[in-house]
């Protein structure tokens with residue numbers, strides 16, 4: 659791991675391998691870098707991640723940089739990652755691909771740094787910012803154009819290369835080669851779906867935030883089991899594996915109704931459990947909760 663630019667690596671290596679800089683390398687940025695490093699190291703994968711030779715993560719604070727270095731340091735290929743604090747311009751100048759992953763309200767401050775707009779011009783800019791439209795970013799980048807901005811919504815499961823990532827289908831002409839690069843980044847860390855602009859924000863709740871919603875459901879299942887005497891650890895592993903199994907089954911059969919009725923036999927305890935959930939307004943709570951989330955973001 660190279661920290662704070664201990665070496666100069668601004669020039670693309672021979673063979674035109676790409677350099678990806680994460681501008682705002684927090685929870686999600688680190689998950690994406692971690693997943694990409696694992697993908698490159700995984701000889702059984704299609705190795706598309708090896709399109710990239712080098713990665714740079716940019717943060718503001720030194721302690722954040724140290725924490726990310728520690729987190730990524732366990733990867734065999736961690737030497738391909740450089741973590742910079744307070745050096746966004748340097749990070750952007752070295753790269754041809756930018757992943758914008760700061761907090762949604764921070765992008766103007768980042769663009770406003772002297773020299774930043776020039777450094778970003780001509781580069782692929784992939785934004786994962788919730789609720790910030792591509793047109794807003796283009797407007798903030800300013801006159802003259804020459805920016806290739808595309809929007810994506812992954813989730814934190816990039817860490818385990820199992821994200822459901824939605825990419826916004828470009829509204830205007832967009833170079834095929836850059837679309838392929840974007841696709842490759844997210845295929846390294848999970849599954850990719852393409853969605854048109856008008857419904858893109860729906861996917862913030864459905865894909866981006868849903869791991870947090872599902873974690874609450876797991877926590878509730880664990881609490882219930884612990885209250886009835888199971889150990890916390892046993893209950894957690896059983897609940898998480900059950901959620902994964904149910905998801906795999908649903909993806910296989912593609913029909914929630916069938917799965918529900920296969921489990922809930924007449925007069926059985928599952929049916930009683932389902933009715934209790936309905937009493938708690940489970941469907942409305944989850945669907946309205948998701949809509950409220952979209953209104954806020």
Ligand SMILES: NC(=O)c1ccc[n+]([C@@H]2O[C@H](COP(=O)([O-])OP(=O)(O)OC[C@H]3O[C@@H](n4cnc5c(N)ncnc54)[C@H](OP(=O)(O)O)[C@@H]3O)[C@@H](O)[C@H]2O)c1
Pocket residue numbers: 681682683684685686687716717718719720722723746759760761762764767768786787788811812813814866867
């Ligand atoms: N977390 C998710 O699961 C998830 C899912 C989908 C989409 N998103 C989107 O992804 C983005 C990041 O979310 P997150 O959860 O990863 O947030 P986060 O953990 O707070 O990370 C944001 C990072 O941006 C850095 N940053 C802020 N201003 C900066 C600046 N001027 N220069 C350099 N770095 C700067 C912060 O650095 P410091 O720590 O040094 O301040 C921090 O590392 C958000 O826009 C969010 O909407 C997140």
